[in-house]
Every structure is written in C-alpha cells, then in structure tokens.
Amino acid sequence: MNSHTRLAALAAAALLGACATPSQRQPDPRDPLEGLNRGVYRFNTAVDRAVLRPAARGYRRITPAPVRRGLGNFVDHLQYPRVIVADVLQGKFRDGGRDLVRFVSNTVFGLGFFDPAARAGLEAHKEDFGQTLGRWGIGPGPYLMLPLLGPATLRDAVGRVPDQYLSVSHYFDDPYARWSVVAVDGLDARVQLLDTDRVVDEAFDPYAFVRSAWLQRREYLVHDGNVPASDEPPLEDAPP
Numbered sequence: 001m002n003s004h005t006r007l008a009a010l011a012a013a014a015l016l017g018a019c020a021t022p023s024q025r026q027p028d029p030r031d032p033l034e035g036l037n038r039g040v041y042r043f044n045t046a047v048d049r050a051v052l053r054p055a056a057r058g059y060r061r062i063t064p065a066p067v068r069r070g071l072g073n074f075v076d077h078l079q080y081p082r083v084i085v086a087d088v089l090q091g092k093f094r095d096g097g098r099d100l101v102r103f104v105s106n107t108v109f110g111l112g113f114f115d116p117a118a119r120a121g122l123e124a125h126k127e128d129f130g131q132t133l134g135r136w137g138i139g140p141g142p143y144l145m146l147p148l149l150g151p152a153t154l155r156d157a158v159g160r161v162p163d164q165y166l167s168v169s170h171y172f173d174d175p176y177a178r179w180s181v182v183a184v185d186g187l188d189a190r191v192q193l194l195d196t197d198r199v200v201d202e203a204f205d206p207y208a209f210v211r212s213a214w215l216q217r218r219e220y221l222v223h224d225g226n227v228p229a230s231d232e233p234p235l236e237d238a239p240p
Contacts, residue, residue, distance in 0.1 A: 030143050031211060037145035041207045044150060048190075053197065056190035070113040072188040075169075075181055076124070077103070077112040082166035086127035090135045098122055126221060129166075130159030134222035143211060151214040 031037060060068070080103050087096030102117040102124065109116045118124065133155050134140065141154030152160070164170055169181040203209035219227050 028143075028208075028211070030140070030215060032142050033144065037143065037211075038207055040145040040147055041210070044145065044148060045206075047148065052186070052190050053194070056187055056194055059187045060191050060194065068188065068191065071184050073106075073110070073115055074112045075185045075188060077106055077110075078168040078181060079163075079166075079185075080124075081168065082129065082163045083125055083127045085166055086129060086132045087125065089129075089132045090127070092127075095125055095127075099125055128156075128159060129162045130156035130218075131222050133159055134218075140215075140218070143215065151210060153215075153218070156218065 028034065063071075080099070084096055084099045084103060087093070087099055099122075102122040105117040105120070105122065106112060106115060115124075130153075138155055140156070144152045144154060144157055146152050146157065169178055172178045172181070200206050200209060
C-alpha cells in the first residue's frame, strides 16, 4: 500500500472514529487489553512528541530527499531477505523468484542504495513472518501496543522474532553499525508518517483511530487486498 493510500485509509478511519466518544464505544473484542494498551499508547505519544517527532522533522529538514531515499532504500534492502523467505513459506514461488532477482540486482547494480530492479519492472513486495502466520490460518490474537515499537498483535509480535534474524544487519559485528541501521530505519519510518500527524492528533479518539487503521492495514496485507467479509471492522467503528 503506497503512502497516499495509507493516508486515505487513516483519514477515513479518523472520520469514522470521530462519531463516538471512548465512553460510548462498546469494548472491541480485538483489544481485550485496552486499558493497559492505552497506558502504553500515552507513554509512546509522550516520547514521540518529545523526541521522535522533532527528530524526524529535523532529519527531513536537513537531509536532502535523494539522500533520505538512498538511506531508506539501503535499510529496506538489508531487510529484504525476510520478504523472499516469506514468499516461499506462503507458496508464492513466482514472487519469491522475482524478489530474489530483485535483491541480487539491487545488491550488484544498486549497492543497496539505488533501486535499478524497480526500473526493470521488479517492484518491491511487502511480506513478513506475521503475514505468513496469517496466511497459514493463525489468527491475529489480541491487539497489543508495544512500548516504543507501537501497534502489533500477538501474532505479529511473535513474527518479529524470525524477521529480525532474517535481516542482514542482525549479523553485523559492529554494534554501532547495527544501531545506526535501527536509527535510520526508525527515522525513515517516522518521516513517512509526519504528514498523518495532524489527522491523528485531530481524531476524537486517537488511540481507537490508530488501532482501527493499523488492524485494517494488516488484514489487507495478510490477504493481499482480498479481505474476507468476516475480517471487516466491528460495528462500533461505524458511525452511529
């Protein structure tokens, strides 16, 4: 899903969520730990407003767009083996072969910083082990708000473990290099969300808005856009 589509989904979720106060909402069965999750969300929001959001704004302001794009490409490239493995585990062998060619091409001809494979028609896919578990029929489990890491489900939190081991940067000997990759990855992800900050901040219930938008996007990814009717958001997310 591209950034414009994500922004549209977030805006739609905000409009839906603005029609009811938190006290008027029925408990969301996807979020049995809502009380705890809301506390973690408040902590994450405080850290974001004090540190992460200003850092992302500064990074965007002082770093030329081509440099940011190259660094973002490099971080994504280091993590791309997990996409290839997830393709194979999901039985997407054609995609797996194309993604392997994409990874090798961008390593050899783009040094990880450039994306010549896309110009050759090999577009990037977004797959991970959490999506793979979903394709295998494993349900998402309860919604979780992880400290500093943000939204997840139990399934996706478990999936992050093998994803970490499938990242090239995990095997860097130099800890400064590993943490530099983590920092650039976090900054790049936060910069991409800067344009949605106002939408989130103005939502009547930002926590419910983020939860709804994130869960809908994950289900979209798990089902490759063909979300079954049973996976649609519950009725309390609809306007009264």
